[in-house]
Amino acid sequence: MATETTTVTDLAEAAERQRRLELKELLNKKYKWIDWKWDLVFWTTAVFVVAGAADITKQLFAGDWDFWTDWKDPQWWPVVTAFATIIIPSTLQYIQWTAWRFPTGATYTACCLFFAAWVGRYFQWDLAATYPMNFVWPASVVCAGILMDWTLMKTKSFILTSLIGAHVWAIAVWAYNYVPLAAFLQPAHFMDHVVTVADVQGIAYIRSQTPEYLRLIERGALRSFLGETQYVSLAFAGTAAFVGYWIGQFIGRYLAVWPIRRYLKTM
Amino acid sequence: MGKRFVIGSVGALCVILAVVLANPPNAAAHGEAADEPFLKNMTTAFFNVSVSPTEIEVGEPVRVTGSVKILETWPHTLETPEIASIMPVVPGPVFVLKERFVNGTAAIGSFFAQKGGIYEFEMELVGKEPGDWHVHPGIAVYGTGTLIGPGEWVTVKPSDEPFSFPLTLMSGETIELSTYGGAFVWWWSFAGFVLGFIWILYWTTNKRTVTNLAVTVQLPVNDDAPDIGLITPRDHMWMNVIVGVTLVMLVVGWTYATSNAPVRWPQQTDWFTPEFISSGEKMAEARASGATYDEASETLEMKVQVTNVIQSDIALKQLTIAMATFVNGPEAEQAKAGPSDFVGRLEVQPDGPIAPGENKELTLTISSSIFSEERLIPTQAPQQFIGAVLRFENGNDGHEFVTVRSNVVPTQFRSTYLP
Numbered sequence: 001m002a003t004e005t006t007t008v009t010d011l012a013e014a015a016e017r018q019r020r021l022e023l024k025e026l027l028n029k030k031y032k033w034i035d036w037k038w039d040l041v042f043w044t045t046a047v048f049v050v051a052g053a054a055d056i057t058k059q060l061f062a063g064d065w066d067f068w069t070d071w072k073d074p075q076w077w078p079v080v081t082a083f084a085t086i087i088i089p090s091t092l093q094y095i096q097w098t099a100w101r102f103p104t105g106a107t108y109t110a111c112c113l114f115f116a117a118w119v120g121r122y123f124q125w126d127l128a129a130t131y132p133m134n135f136v137w138p139a140s141v142v143c144a145g146i147l148m149d150w151t152l153m154k155t156k157s158f159i160l161t162s163l164i165g166a167h168v169w170a171i172a173v174w175a176y177n178y179v180p181l182a183a184f185l186q187p188a189h190f191m192d193h194v195v196t197v198a199d200v201q202g203i204a205y206i207r208s209q210t211p212e213y214l215r216l217i218e219r220g221a222l223r224s225f226l227g228e229t230q231y232v233s234l235a236f237a238g239t240a241a242f243v244g245y246w247i248g249q250f251i252g253r254y255l256a257v258w259p260i261r262r263y264l265k266t267m
Numbered sequence: 268m269g270k271r272f273v274i275g276s277v278g279a280l281c282v283i284l285a286v287v288l289a290n291p292p293n294a295a296a297h298g299e300a301a302d303e304p305f306l307k308n309m310t311t312a313f314f315n316v317s318v319s320p321t322e323i324e325v326g327e328p329v330r331v332t333g334s335v336k337i338l339e340t341w342p343h344t345l346e347t348p349e350i351a352s353i354m355p356v357v358p359g360p361v362f363v364l365k366e367r368f369v370n371g372t373a374a375i376g377s378f379f380a381q382k383g384g385i386y387e388f389e390m391e392l393v394g395k396e397p398g399d400w401h402v403h404p405g406i407a408v409y410g411t412g413t414l415i416g417p418g419e420w421v422t423v424k425p426s427d428e429p430f431s432f433p434l435t436l437m438s439g440e441t442i443e444l445s446t447y448g449g450a451f452v453w454w455w456s457f458a459g460f461v462l463g464f465i466w467i468l469y470w471t472t473n474k475r476t477v478t479n480l481a482v483t484v485q486l487p488v489n490d491d492a493p494d495i496g497l498i499t500p501r502d503h504m505w506m507n508v509i510v511g512v513t514l515v516m517l518v519v520g521w522t523y524a525t526s527n528a529p530v531r532w533p534q535q536t537d538w539f540t541p542e543f544i545s546s547g548e549k550m551a552e553a554r555a556s557g558a559t560y561d562e563a564s565e566t567l568e569m570k571v572q573v574t575n576v577i578q579s580d581i582a583l584k585q586l587t588i589a590m591a592t593f594v595n596g597p598e599a600e601q602a603k604a605g606p607s608d609f610v611g612r613l614e615v616q617p618d619g620p621i622a623p624g625e626n627k628e629l630t631l632t633i634s635s636s637i638f639s640e641e642r643l644i645p646t647q648a649p650q651q652f653i654g655a656v657l658r659f660e661n662g663n664d665g666h667e668f669v670t671v672r673s674n675v676v677p678t679q680f681r682s683t684y685l686p
Binding site (some may be wrong): 008018020023024028029031034036038039042043047070071072073078085097098099100101102103104107108110111114118129130131132133134138139140142143145147149150153156157159172178179181182184185186187188189190191192193194195196197198199200201202203204205207209211212213214215217218219224225243248261 | 297350351352354355356358359361362363364365366367373374375376377392395396405408409412413432434435436437438442444445446447448449450453454455456459460462463464466467470471474476477478479480481482483485486489490491492494495496497498502503506507509510513516517520521523524525527528530531532533534535537558559652674681
């Protein structure tokens with residue numbers, strides 16, 4: 001009996017080894033009509049779709065926080081930016097991992113977003129509307145994308161990536177963008193007040209239809225956590241990013257890929 | 268390619284070319300005419316507005332001064348005014364705002380407001396972009412939006428000196444606000460992009476993409492298949508290197524930024540309650556008893572019952588509706604009342620002083636194209652009312668602002684065949 005079981009197991013293992021060898025061959029198979037040009041066309045045309053989706057999602061959920069330095073505050077900015085920017089990278093991470101086993105979805109989206117955001121800010125905001133770029137620069141999520149793709153590559157699990165990677169994402173987005181923001185948080189004397197350089201930009205560069213009271217920033221509250229709002233916000237940003245990650249996964253699984261699978265099946 | 272397609276494409280191209288080459292004029296207004304009349308005339312009244320000078324060079328100042336009253340007639344359909352912010356209404360940052368006072372207090376942000384409150388403002392703008400710009404004061408009220416005052420065209424001419432905005436930090440360092448930190452923001456973001464681009468290039472140039480699908484569909488999602496060659500130990504090694512470089516870059520950047528700007532504050536916020544400004548010495552009781560509006564001649568006629576409650580003569584000198592002021596006086600007085608496009612003549616019948624204790628019915632007549640240009644008077648609206656501020660003066664430089672509210676009846680009723 002034991003010998004029979006061993007034989008069956010050996011046979012199954014041999015079959016699996018064989019199957020994987022065939023898959024290896026398939027991976028390296030030379031196709032007559034599908035060569036590297038298809039890959040190039042795919043990656044380049046996807047830039048615009050992915051950039052558009054990521055930029056629109058960011059503007060929808062975190063528009064003003066991303067547009068102005070005087071909105072990039074310790075309380076709200078880390079939370080809304082982490083949530084808004086993780087959704088499409090998560091979607092692309094699902095698509096690119098499941099389709100090609102590439103841990104590139106988040107980084108690819110982040111690079112596309114970098115392109116779209118800077119082009120938009122420069123042409124629309126700086127050249128057309130004359131807001132200086134040092135006031136309207138967009139947050140960058142490339143560093144966070146690299147770290148989240150690396151997390152997926154190491155864990156090979158979307159669940160673990162959502163648990164670990166989303167928190168890494170939130171901290172990385174904040175930390176990476178805090179570096180250029182730091183200079184704008186220096187205090188200066190303006191209009192009989194001591195305010196930050198970012199505040200001066202917000203007051204001086206006129207936004208007639210965005211009055212100051214609409215600015216959602218830390219204004220001081222009883223729940224100040226001994227003045228450590230920043231760290232509490234970052235912890236919450238991780239949770240918000242976790243939620244955003246799964247919204248992105250939902251988009252990837254059911255809105256982006258599922259209809260294609262259905263279509264392929266009908267063929 | 269079908270004939271219809273060609274004709275359609277050529278037609279579309281012609282339309283696009285016509286739009287581009289027609290060189291349409293710049294939009295001169297700010298959209299306030301599109302607001303419902305009640306949103307303008309029942310909410311606020313701007314008076315004594317001045318925008319001066321009206322011709323400057325880049326880098327030179329323009330002062331915008333005046334007063335705005337939040338009317339007691341504030342419509343019940345809007346949220347009660349509690350928080351407001353006064354700002355210049357201009358087409359983007361073609362000027363920069365250097366100073367702003369509300370009732371004598373420097374105002375970096377918003378303030379607490381209330382019905383009946385009068386807010387005197389003083390703003391200093393500095394020309395940044397050459398061009399002809401329409402400059403208005405405006406008051407944004409939480410829950411309502413920005414309500415606009417009378418405006419003036421300001422010409423900003425190019426200057427030999429480029430625009431500059433020096434700002435002194437508390438550290439003593441003086442920075443140029445227009446460009447400060449801009450280069451670092453770009454290069455820092457670009458450096459991150461380069462790392463990400465290398466990450467993408469690694470995967471897309473070392474491996475095939477589209478054809479991988481044939482393999483991955485036959486594997487569980489958590490199988491990275493190093494034996495097959497999907498993700499190899501070599502891939503792990505190079506990705507570890509990129510992540511390492513990313514982390515080093517983050518630490519170096521953070522150290523540089525925080526040592527360069529060791530003192531950092533959270534963004535500042537200041538909402539305050541402005542000093543109270545009185546409507547003036549109590550001298551008149553006034554109540555509007557009805558108004559008519561003739562659309563064809565753009566003439567408003569309002570009847571007002573006035574009682575003089577002081578011991579000297581008083582006279583009605585001005586009436587303000589929203590951003591428009593009408594003066595019972597000669598042209599010299601009208602010129603002082605505000606930007607000329609928003610000032611007109613007020614005819615009072617019977618004219619002349621109102622004696623102490625006297626009760627008089629005054630008929631106020633105004634003919635002005637601003638009524639239709641700015642859509643100030645409702646002619647067919649759910650709220651057929653107007654609010655107005657009357658300025659009474661006595662002979663001793665005293666004055667009082669009195670708010671009145673009246674329903675408005677059009678003299679002609681237009682037939683409408685569409686809803």
